[in-house]
Amino acid sequence: MENMAEPDEKxxxxxxxxxxxxxxxxxxxxxxxxxxxxxxxxxxxLYCERFGRWAETRVVPRLTNxxxxxxxxFNVLLPEFHQYLLSEEPLSISWESxxxxxxxxxxxxxxxxxxxxxxxxxxxxxxxxxxxxxxKWLLHQGVSSRxxxxxxxxxxxxSVEKLLRQVIHDLIFWKRLLAKLALTVxxxxxxxxxxxxxxxxxxxxxxxxxSKREIRxxxxxSPPPPKF
Numbered sequence: 540m541e542n543m544a545e546p547d548e549k550x551x552x553x554x555x556x557x558x559x560x561x562x563x564x565x566x567x568x569x570x571x572x573x574x575x576x577x578x579x580x581x582x583x584x585l586y587c588e589r590f591g592r593w594a595e596t597r598v599v600p601r602l603t604n605x606x607x608x609x610x611x612x613f614n615v616l617l618p619e620f621h622q623y624l625l626s627e628e629p630l631s632i633s634w635e636s637x638x639x640x641x642x643x644x645x646x647x648x649x650x651x652x653x654x655x656x657x658x659x660x661x662x663x664x665x666x667x668x669x670x671x672x673x674x675k676w677l678l679h680q681g682v683s684s685r686x687x688x689x690x691x692x693x694x695x696x697x698s699v700e701k702l703l704r705q706v707i708h709d710l711i712f713w714k715r716l717l718a719k720l721a722l723t724v725x726x727x728x729x730x731x732x733x734x735x736x737x738x739x740x741x742x743x744x745x746x747x748x749x750s751k752r753e754i755r756x757x758x759x760x761s762p763p764p765p766k767f
Contacts, residue, residue: 545620546593552631553639555624557589560664561643562613564624571617571624576601576610580750581711582642583611590615600754609751629669632676637702638709640664640673647703647717649736651729656736658721660693660702677702696725713743 546554558564561582562575573590577583587596596615602608623630641647646661664670670691674684682698684691693699700722707718716739724732 556639558624571621574614576612600757609754634705638706656732662691
């Protein structure tokens, strides 16, 4: 059932970032279609939760020719008043926007540097002007970053920790685990941290492996019709 109440400005901001990062938005038969493909079940669930308030969502398993063959494909057709999703410029930026960027296009990397654990947060996007806008907004919040081609990198320890504290509760499960670990071990001797980092990475790998296995199982049970 469609929700015919127009979202407020805060809701529009969040939906716009979801639709324009990993996702894509277009006009289809007078409605606004948003779709995204990912092997990450937590990310797909997040899309369902956010867009499911406005229209019925659909998720189907697919095999693709991309590097990650197995993907869940999310799709939703929204009422016409969601045309703001087609804007080429961000409506606004907030900590929620940053959390969405980390969930969809971000990485939390914990690695050794000079024998100690170091965390870097990386946001990757092909639209450099968006990254510049995010970089400027973060600077106003006391978070420094550097733009390297299509990557916005937050590297300084105090900036990384401030950023993660602000967004941690809005991160999907396995990225929230990484954020919690980073806030706990940043700057600690790597010899004490390495095993913990490997364990969190192993959890992510198990999640994705189970997800891909489920995609293949569902496709095997209901294969797509032949093409003529």
